[in-house]
Structures are given as structure tokens and as C-alpha cells.
Amino acid sequence: MQRFEEFGQLLFPTRCFGCNVIGLPICAKCRREWHPHYYSTHIANLQVHSGVMYSPIASKIILAAKENGLAGADTLVIDSIIHVFSLARFNDHNIRLVPIPSSPSARRRRGRSFIVDITSKIGRQLSLPVSDSLELCRKVVDQSGLNATARAENMVGAFALKRGAFPRGDLILIDDVVTTGATLTEAARVLRLRGLHVLASVTACVAQPLR
Numbered sequence: 001m002q003r004f005e006e007f008g009q010l011l012f013p014t015r016c017f018g019c020n021v022i023g024l025p026i027c028a029k030c031r032r033e034w035h036p037h038y039y040s041t042h043i044a045n046l047q048v049h050s051g052v053m054y055s056p057i058a059s060k061i062i063l064a065a066k067e068n069g070l071a072g073a074d075t076l077v078i079d080s081i082i083h084v085f086s087l088a089r090f091n092d093h094n095i096r097l098v099p100i101p102s103s104p105s106a107r108r109r110r111g112r113s114f115i116v117d118i119t120s121k122i123g124r125q126l127s128l129p130v131s132d133s134l135e136l137c138r139k140v141v142d143q144s145g146l147n148a149t150a151r152a153e154n155m156v157g158a159f160a161l162k163r164g165a166f167p168r169g170d171l172i173l174i175d176d177v178v179t180t181g182a183t184l185t186e187a188a189r190v191l192r193l194r195g196l197h198v199l200a201s202v203t204a205c206v207a208q209p210l211r
């Protein structure tokens with residue numbers, strides 16, 4: 001076994017998710033950029049709690065998890081969200097985690113629904129129930145190049161409650177990155193419209209919104 005691992009290291013040496021340097025899954029320099037803190041922002045009528053400030057390095061870590069499915073990068077994203085839970089003091093509430101779903105095409109490409117997968121692991125680690133109750137009900141475009149107004153328009157009416165889903169309790173929306181909050185506030189709107197209680201959102205990263 002040891003032999004195979006050594007052989008694997010020769011062929012596919014461990015590289016830093018942030019800067020690709022050979023050695024650790026995250027090098028000391030990138031660890032300084034991806035070191036969970038605690039940020040809390042209020043967007044529309046949703047409180048969003050996040051662990052890491054978005055940066056080029058954070059972007060690479062998110063991509064390594066999301067697009068390449070690298071377990072070590074998943075762990076960094078999960079750890080950031082769990083760190084936020086340890087500081088956000090949700091303890092008095094009847095918490096239920098609701099992941100932001102991916103589009104069917106992203107799901108096919110990645111072989112999983114990224115946030116749903118991450119959220120179920122977080123639920124297991126924190127012993128919190130997860131309710132995968134949202135779905136995308138129409139096509140949305142990639143948000144990365146869009147400004148705040150275009151993002152909001154892109155997301156209007158994009159989510160629906162899955163058939164038969166009725167997540168009770170104090171719902172916490174889980175996502176990887178919050179930028180303008182267009183995705184999260186739209187998801188919260190759909191849940192609230194059905195009389196459900198959205199308490200807050202927790203994301204791994206927070207990015208400065210484009211104006």
C-alpha cells in the first residue's frame with residue numbers, strides 16, 4: 001500500500017489547490033488567504049454569515065472542489081462553513097440546512113450536485129437535518145460576468161420548492177459564495193412565499209459585489 005502511495009505521489013504529486021506548488025493540499029501562503037474568519041452581511045432581508053473573504057486563491061479552491069471534485073478542496077469549503085456555524089450562535093433554533101441546488105447541466109458535468117453534497121457532509125458533522133428541498137426550475141446564465149442588477153434579473157423565478165417538500169423549522173441556506181446575494185435572496189423569497197421560515201444563510205466565502 002505504502003509503495004502504491006509513493007508511486008502515486010511520483011505520478012500525481014500533491015499540489016496546493018491555491019497556487020499549484022508541489023507539497024501540501026494548501027501551502028502556508030495560501031492558507032493565510034483561506035483562513036476562516038467570520039463575516040456577517042445583511043442583504044435585503046437575509047442575514048448571511050461567511051467564513052473566508054473571496055480572493056483569486058479562494059476562487060481556485062472553490063473551483064478545485066466544485067469543478068474537479070477534489071476531496072481536499074471539499075474539506076476546505078466544508079471547514080469554512082462549519083467554522084461559521086461555531087461562531088454564529090444558531091443554537092437556540094430548530095435548524096435545518098437547505099442547500100442551493102445546481103443546474104441539471106452542472107450536475108451532469110460534475111457528477112454530483114456540489115452544494116447538496118457539501119451540505120449533507122456538513123449536516124452529518126454537525127448533527128443537523130438537511131432538507132434538499134429547492135430545485136432550479138428554469139435556465140440561468142453563469143453569474144460571474146454579471147453586475148448586481150443583471151444577477152437579480154437572472155435569478156428571478158429561478159427556484160421552486162420540490163414536489164412534496166415542506167421543510168419545517170428554522171431554515172439556513174447553504175452556498176459556496178455570496179456576492180450580490182441574488183441567488184440567496186431569491187431562494188429565501190421562494191421559501192418564505194410558502195410560509196416557511198428562513199433564518200439566515202451560511203456561505204464558505206463572501207465576495208465584494210460588482211456595482
Ligand SMILES: [Zn+2]
Nearest residue numbers: 016019027030
Ligand atoms: Zn499555495
